[in-house]
Amino acid sequence: xxxxLRLLRKDLYASRLPMGxxxxxxxxxxxxxxxxxxSGAWPVQAAVAAVAIPTxxxxxxxxxxxxxxxxxxxxxxxxxxxxxxxxxxWQVMLSKLLSILAEYTVLFVVTVGGxxxxxxxxxxxxxxxxxxxxWVIWNGFIVYLGSLAALAGFVIFVQLAFMxxxxxxxxxGLVAIWxxxxxxxxxxxxxxxxxxxFRWVPALPVHELFRLQELDQGMIIQWNLAPQIGVWLATxxxxxxTSYLFEHYVExxx
Amino acid sequence: xxxxxxxxxxxxxxxxxxxxxxxxFRVDDYVNKxxxxxxxIGPRTVSPKAQFKKVTTFSHSQGxxxxxxxxxxxxxxxxxxTDSPELTIHATVVSTDEAELETWDVExxxxxxxxxxxxxxxxxxxxxxxxxxxxxxxxxxxxxxxEQQFGEVxxxxxxxxxxxxxxxxxxxxxxxxxxxxxxxxxxxxNLQEIAGPxxxxxxxxxxxxxxxxxxGGYDFDVEVINGSLKHNAGFQVxxxxxHVRAHGQWGEGVHPVVIRSSFGTVxxxxxxISAIND
Numbered sequence: 001x002x003x004x005l006r007l008l009r010k011d012l013y014a015s016r017l018p019m020g021x022x023x024x025x026x027x028x029x030x031x032x033x034x035x036x037x038x039s040g041a042w043p044v045q046a047a048v049a050a051v052a053i054p055t056x057x058x059x060x061x062x063x064x065x066x067x068x069x070x071x072x073x074x075x076x077x078x079x080x081x082x083x084x085x086x087x088x089x090w091q092v093m094l095s096k097l098l099s100i101l102a103e104y105t106v107l108f109v110v111t112v113g114g115x116x117x118x119x120x121x122x123x124x125x126x127x128x129x130x131x132x133x134x135w136v137i138w139n140g141f142i143v144y145l146g147s148l149a150a151l152a153g154f155v156i157f158v159q160l161a162f163m164x165x166x167x168x169x170x171x172x173g174l175v176a177i178w179x180x181x182x183x184x185x186x187x188x189x190x191x192x193x194x195x196x197x198f199r200w201v202p203a204l205p206v207h208e209l210f211r212l213q214e215l216d217q218g219m220i221i222q223w224n225l226a227p228q229i230g231v232w233l234a235t236x237x238x239x240x241x242t243s244y245l246f247e248h249y250v251e252x253x254x
Numbered sequence: 255x256x257x258x259x260x261x262x263x264x265x266x267x268x269x270x271x272x273x274x275x276x277x278x279f280r281v282d283d284y285v286n287k288x289x290x291x292x293x294x295i296g297p298r299t300v301s302p303k304a305q306f307k308k309v310t311t312f313s314h315s316q317g318x319x320x321x322x323x324x325x326x327x328x329x330x331x332x333x334x335x336t337d338s339p340e341l342t343i344h345a346t347v348v349s350t351d352e353a354e355l356e357t358w359d360v361e362x363x364x365x366x367x368x369x370x371x372x373x374x375x376x377x378x379x380x381x382x383x384x385x386x387x388x389x390x391x392x393x394x395x396x397x398x399x400x401e402q403q404f405g406e407v408x409x410x411x412x413x414x415x416x417x418x419x420x421x422x423x424x425x426x427x428x429x430x431x432x433x434x435x436x437x438x439x440x441x442x443x444n445l446q447e448i449a450g451p452x453x454x455x456x457x458x459x460x461x462x463x464x465x466x467x468x469x470g471g472y473d474f475d476v477e478v479i480n481g482s483l484k485h486n487a488g489f490q491v492x493x494x495x496x497h498v499r500a501h502g503q504w505g506e507g508v509h510p511v512v513i514r515s516s517f518g519t520v521x522x523x524x525x526x527i528s529a530i531n532d
Contacts (some may be wrong), residue, residue: 044480044496059276126480126516126517129439129457131517164261164265167257167258168258168261168262168263168265169258175265178265178269179265181272182265182268182269182272185272185275185346186268189275249257
């Protein structure tokens with residue numbers, strides 16, 4: 001456990017600069033838009049852009065970052081050290097995954113905090129249509145957890161794509177992209193194939209989870225989890241496959 | 255070298271499977287039949303695909319009744335006034351599931367001078383795969399309260415007092431004499447040929463209002479937050495950041511027109527521009 005925590009600390013330490021830089025950029029954009037809106041130069045709708053830019057950009061950045069955290073081990077030859085460390089491959093992969101999720105968490109908090117600080121009074125009429133503060137906090141938390149889980153899945157695909165591209169050794173960029181596409185397709189198909197096994201799992205009442213009845217009665221959203229469970233299992237399987245390949249077969253050179 | 259070949263082989267195999275999968279099971283088949291993540295968003299649109307219907311007709315002489323309440327969902331409510339003293343409601347409960355349909359009915363309740371129609375039943379008490387359409391004809395001068403979620407409300411040639419509460423619903427009123435109160439979110443409001451006091455509260459919608467000449471005229475009080483206001487009514491407009499307030503009178507300014515809108519577009523038209531006095 002101590003070794004794992006050291007690994008995690010190393011990865012978190014490595015991500016502090018991009019994390020700080022992106023946080024600064026996010027706050028900077030929001031502040032700039034807020035000042036322009038306050039001065040009357042831009043319409044209030046520009047606030048949406050200030051929130052949308054980081055919201056759309058950050059997932060792309062984090063996917064690239066998950067690729068980069070592995071790539072940098074090869075570029076700086078620290079992969080040798082990683083492979084001789086007495087830690088299993090899955091712990092190496094997990095620490096990188098958690099560092100990306102931590103980065104996401106910080107940027108999520110910065111984005112939400114920025115919105116509250118800079119735009120809360122502009123959004124006042126919207127707040128008034130929502131049931132209450134606890135409702136907003138609860139749903140924000142659920143959205144955060146859901147996006148965290150989705151991001152984790154995509155990062156696992158990126159890690160696999162990187163490992164396989166290293167094993168193939170040639171046209172690594174193209175191979176990585178293709179493996180990422182195949183991994184996404186593969187887990188969705190596994191989910192469908194395993195779906196009959198999990199039909200006994202009750203549908204998740206999303207409207208209750210998000211307390212949508214407080215917003216508007218009659219709104220019902222149910223999530224059939226049966227196909228999703230196969231997707232989760234397949235994603236977990238790919239995570240272990242990546243770790244296994246890293247530990248046993250990965251090419252250090254190239 | 256061996257592991258590289260194996261990896262390459264697996265990749266080629268998966269690629270062949272992927273291409274075969276995409277070609278054999280077309281994309282629209284995925285969408286229609288095999289969701290890897292399946293959302294059931296309900297209340298789903300029941301009416302267009304509903305295979306099962308249950309029609310009930312209610313008819314009453316107006317007598318002591320002065321108020322009508324109709325609560326609908328996932329369907330259409332058509333309302334008009336008639337010269338007849340008869341109150342007539344055609345209610346059609348629709349569902350994609352026959353068993354589910356059996357458990358639902360439109361319930362009629364009367365309290366004092368008010369008569370009410372709404373869906374009741376269902377084993378789980380949760381509206382799912384179920385909707386209701388109403389065709390309502392009321393005697394002139396009645397007070398009508400309509401609640402509708404996910405659907406449409408169409409009112410034509412209405413004479414009386416109309417109170418409408420809509421969510422995710424498009425509302426159209428074509429010809430009204432009397433008064434109208436609308437509380438709407440997430441739907442378009444189209445009020446045409448309105449002759450009488452009006453109160454509109456809406457959010458996230460596009461609202462068009464066309465007022466007819468009326469004795470006593472109108473007194474306008476309009477407030478639009480984070481939205482836009484268009485008018486030909488000669489309002490006195492006070493524009494603040496994110497906030498527009500408009501006032502004006504037409505004629506003697508007897509009948510109030512109160513509009514409160516947020517995150518939407520409001521258009522107010524009058525049929526006599528020259529009659530406006532600021």
